[in-house]
Amino acid sequence: MRIILVGFGVVGQNLAKLLLSRADDIYVRYGMKPRLVATVDSKGVAINQSGLDLQRLLEVKRLYGTVAAYHDDGKYLGEQDTDALEDSKRSRYRVDDIIREIDAEVLVEATPTNLNDGEPGLSNITNAIKHGRNVVTVNKGPLALAMPSLLELAEYNGVMLRFSGTVGGGTPILEFAKHCLKGDRILSFKGILNGTTNYILSMMECGLTFDEALADAKSKGYAEADPRLDIDGFDAAAKLVIMANWIMGMKVTMKDVIFKGIKDVSLEDILEAKEHGKVIKLIASCDESRRLRVEPMSIDKNEPLCVNGTLNAVTFTSEHSGELTVIGKGAGGMETASAILRDLIEVREAMSKGLNRN
Amino acid sequence: MRIILVGFGVVGQNLAKLLLSRADDIYVRYGMKPRLVATVDSKGVAINQSGLDLQRLLEVKRLYGTVAAYHDDGKYLGEQDTDALEDSKRSRYRVDDIIREIDAEVLVEATPTNLNDGEPGLSNITNAIKHGRNVVTVNKGPLALAMPSLLELAEYNGVMLRFSGTVGGGTPILEFAKHCLKGDRILSFKGILNGTTNYILSMMECGLTFDEALADAKSKGYAEADPRLDIDGFDAAAKLVIMANWIMGMKVTMKDVIFKGIKDVSLEDILEAKEHGKVIKLIASCDESRRLRVEPMSIDKNEPLCVNGTLNAVTFTSEHSGELTVIGKGAGGMETASAILRDLIEVREAMSKGLNRN
Structure with a gap:
C-alpha cells in the first residue's frame, strides 16, 4: 500500500515511527506493507516511489526541520530555497501535483x-478523492465544514474517506458506535470531547480560578498559545459534527451546532455544583431530536461520563443495551497515529475485498 | 436464517420480543430474516419449519409456562404429560434430536x-457444531470449562461460535477489544465483570454490612437466592476465561484462574480504603504476564474503571492508544438479547461472504 503523507508534525512523525517499529507485525497480521512514497511538510517534500527510508526521514526532519533535506539515491525533488518557501502559491501547487502525480492508493492528511x-486540508482531500485516492485524515477542519459533501464525493469516486483520529485521539469512539452495536440503535449521545477544557474545569474543581487553570494547562502543554478553539467550544463542536454525520447519518456542518464555551463558567458555579454532588463539564451532545449542542452542563459526579483531567468520554444511549460509555485519552501523537494505522488497515481490507465503502 | 433456540427464560423471551419488534428494520438494514424454527424450554418444544409465530409463542409461554403448549396449524410435536416431563433422559434425547434433525443454520443456546x-449447554453446543450449525450462546458454563476445545471444534467443522452476551450483558466488551483496536495490541486488561458483587460493595461503601448489602441485593433482584456463584468470584472468573481466550488468544479454562470472592471483605476494609480516596472492587484481571486473577482490590476513586451499582467496566491497556475503558450495564434480559442479535448479524454476514470464521 503506497501512501502520500501530507503534514509531518507530531502525528505524522509518530505515524512514521509506528510504521517503522511495527512493519513486520503489520505484515504478519494484516498482510499489509504500508510504504510512504511521498511526505510533505510546510517547507518541502521527500519522494521515493519505492518507499521512503523512514529512519532517515525522521532523522532528516529532526536535524533540518524539514523533509525537504531528504536524499535517497538521488530520488529527491530538490531543496527549496528560502524565496521559494515564501512563495506559498508555488508550495500549494506542488502539493497538488504530488497528490495528483505520485502513484499511491492513500492520502494521509495530517x-x-x-x-x-x-485549508489546506480541504483542497488536499478533495484533490486526492477526485484522483481516485482513498483518504485517511486526522484533520478536523475539512470534515467540520464540509463532511456531507466530502462523503458524497468519496462515494461518487469509489474511494474511502476515513477519520478515526479526528475524535478521541487513539480512543476508537467512532468505531465503537459504528461497529460494536450492530442490530441495536443509538438514540442519542453526549460526550466530553475536548481534553483542554476538561483539564481546566478539573483544576477549577480543585479551587483554581479560570485564569490560573488556563495558565497551568498552558505550562503543561495541554493548551495552545492561542487556546480559543478549545475554550470557546469550536474543537468540541467540530468533533460533534463528525460524530453526528458518521454515527447518526445526519448531514450537518459546524453551522448546525449551537455552542458555548467555558469562559463564563465561574469558580462559584463550580463550587456550588460541587455542593450538590455535581460537576460542570463541557458537554457535546446529540439528543433524541437530533439537536446538536456544546455547552457547559452540570452532571452527576458518579456518572461514568464524569472523567477528569485530559480524558475524553462519550456515553451512547442505545435502544436495547442502555447507556454505554467509552473513555480514553483524547489526544497524543502516538495515540492519533495508531488511529491512522487503524484506518489504513480498514482501507486495505476493503481494497482486498474489491469494495470501497463509506 | 433459521434458528433453533434452546432455553426460553428471560433472555430467550426477550430475543423473541426483539425479533418481533425489529423484524422489518433488521431486514432493511442487514438483509436478514431470522426465523425461530424450534424453541425448547425445560418442559417441551415448539416447532414450525416455516418459523414460529413469535407473538403466539410468547403468549403461550406466559399462559402455560412452557412452549410445549404452542399450536400452529397442527405443526406441533405434542404436549408432554407430567410423567414425560419427569423423564429427564427422554427430555434430553429430544433436545439432541431437535438440534440434529431440524433444518437450521444457527443454534442459540440460552x-x-x-x-x-x-450441562446441558455443553452437549447442546457440541451437538450443534458437529451437525454443521453455527452457535450463538449466552451460556458461560460451556465456555468457562471448555472454550479452547469448543473453538477448535467449531473451526474444524467450519462453523462460527459466538458469545457476545456472555460478558457484559449487552455491553459490547468483546467486540470493542476484537474489532476496535486493529493495528494496536492489548497488553493487559482489568475489569469489574460481576454486577451483583459490585452492587454489594457499593452498598457497603455507603455503610451497610456485607449481610445487609446482600439482603438488599436479593430484595432488588440483583442477587440469586443462592448467590455463591457471584459472591465467590466464579461468575467473574468465567467471564475472565472467555475474555482471555477471545481477546488475548490464550487457551485457558476456569482452572487457570486464581480467584477469591468478596466474602472476606469487611466494612472496616472498605471504610479504611475510603479514607485514602480508594474503593474496594472485585477485579478480574489479565496482566502483562498473562496471569489471570479475580480478587478484591482497592482502586482509586477517580479511575474510569471505578463504577458503582450493577454496572460493569473494563479497562484495556493498549500498546499505542493507552488505557481505554468501556462501561455499561452488565446484565438484563433485553440487553443480553441484543447481544444475541449482534452475533446473529455477524453469523449472517460471514455466511453471505461464504466464510465461517472464528
Whole structure:
C-alpha cells in the first residue's frame, strides 16, 4: 500500500515511527506493507516511489526541520530555497501535483486543523478523492465544514474517506458506535470531547480560578498559545459534527451546532455544583431530536461520563443495551497515529475485498 | 436464517420480543430474516419449519409456562404429560434430536449457566457444531470449562461460535477489544465483570454490612437466592476465561484462574480504603504476564474503571492508544438479547461472504 503523507508534525512523525517499529507485525497480521512514497511538510517534500527510508526521514526532519533535506539515491525533488518557501502559491501547487502525480492508493492528511476555511486540508482531500485516492485524515477542519459533501464525493469516486483520529485521539469512539452495536440503535449521545477544557474545569474543581487553570494547562502543554478553539467550544463542536454525520447519518456542518464555551463558567458555579454532588463539564451532545449542542452542563459526579483531567468520554444511549460509555485519552501523537494505522488497515481490507465503502 | 433456540427464560423471551419488534428494520438494514424454527424450554418444544409465530409463542409461554403448549396449524410435536416431563433422559434425547434433525443454520443456546459440568449447554453446543450449525450462546458454563476445545471444534467443522452476551450483558466488551483496536495490541486488561458483587460493595461503601448489602441485593433482584456463584468470584472468573481466550488468544479454562470472592471483605476494609480516596472492587484481571486473577482490590476513586451499582467496566491497556475503558450495564434480559442479535448479524454476514470464521 503506497501512501502520500501530507503534514509531518507530531502525528505524522509518530505515524512514521509506528510504521517503522511495527512493519513486520503489520505484515504478519494484516498482510499489509504500508510504504510512504511521498511526505510533505510546510517547507518541502521527500519522494521515493519505492518507499521512503523512514529512519532517515525522521532523522532528516529532526536535524533540518524539514523533509525537504531528504536524499535517497538521488530520488529527491530538490531543496527549496528560502524565496521559494515564501512563495506559498508555488508550495500549494506542488502539493497538488504530488497528490495528483505520485502513484499511491492513500492520502494521509495530517496538516493542522483550520476551522475557518478548512485549508489546506480541504483542497488536499478533495484533490486526492477526485484522483481516485482513498483518504485517511486526522484533520478536523475539512470534515467540520464540509463532511456531507466530502462523503458524497468519496462515494461518487469509489474511494474511502476515513477519520478515526479526528475524535478521541487513539480512543476508537467512532468505531465503537459504528461497529460494536450492530442490530441495536443509538438514540442519542453526549460526550466530553475536548481534553483542554476538561483539564481546566478539573483544576477549577480543585479551587483554581479560570485564569490560573488556563495558565497551568498552558505550562503543561495541554493548551495552545492561542487556546480559543478549545475554550470557546469550536474543537468540541467540530468533533460533534463528525460524530453526528458518521454515527447518526445526519448531514450537518459546524453551522448546525449551537455552542458555548467555558469562559463564563465561574469558580462559584463550580463550587456550588460541587455542593450538590455535581460537576460542570463541557458537554457535546446529540439528543433524541437530533439537536446538536456544546455547552457547559452540570452532571452527576458518579456518572461514568464524569472523567477528569485530559480524558475524553462519550456515553451512547442505545435502544436495547442502555447507556454505554467509552473513555480514553483524547489526544497524543502516538495515540492519533495508531488511529491512522487503524484506518489504513480498514482501507486495505476493503481494497482486498474489491469494495470501497463509506 | 433459521434458528433453533434452546432455553426460553428471560433472555430467550426477550430475543423473541426483539425479533418481533425489529423484524422489518433488521431486514432493511442487514438483509436478514431470522426465523425461530424450534424453541425448547425445560418442559417441551415448539416447532414450525416455516418459523414460529413469535407473538403466539410468547403468549403461550406466559399462559402455560412452557412452549410445549404452542399450536400452529397442527405443526406441533405434542404436549408432554407430567410423567414425560419427569423423564429427564427422554427430555434430553429430544433436545439432541431437535438440534440434529431440524433444518437450521444457527443454534442459540440460552439455558442457565452451570459451572460444574457445563450441562446441558455443553452437549447442546457440541451437538450443534458437529451437525454443521453455527452457535450463538449466552451460556458461560460451556465456555468457562471448555472454550479452547469448543473453538477448535467449531473451526474444524467450519462453523462460527459466538458469545457476545456472555460478558457484559449487552455491553459490547468483546467486540470493542476484537474489532476496535486493529493495528494496536492489548497488553493487559482489568475489569469489574460481576454486577451483583459490585452492587454489594457499593452498598457497603455507603455503610451497610456485607449481610445487609446482600439482603438488599436479593430484595432488588440483583442477587440469586443462592448467590455463591457471584459472591465467590466464579461468575467473574468465567467471564475472565472467555475474555482471555477471545481477546488475548490464550487457551485457558476456569482452572487457570486464581480467584477469591468478596466474602472476606469487611466494612472496616472498605471504610479504611475510603479514607485514602480508594474503593474496594472485585477485579478480574489479565496482566502483562498473562496471569489471570479475580480478587478484591482497592482502586482509586477517580479511575474510569471505578463504577458503582450493577454496572460493569473494563479497562484495556493498549500498546499505542493507552488505557481505554468501556462501561455499561452488565446484565438484563433485553440487553443480553441484543447481544444475541449482534452475533446473529455477524453469523449472517460471514455466511453471505461464504466464510465461517472464528
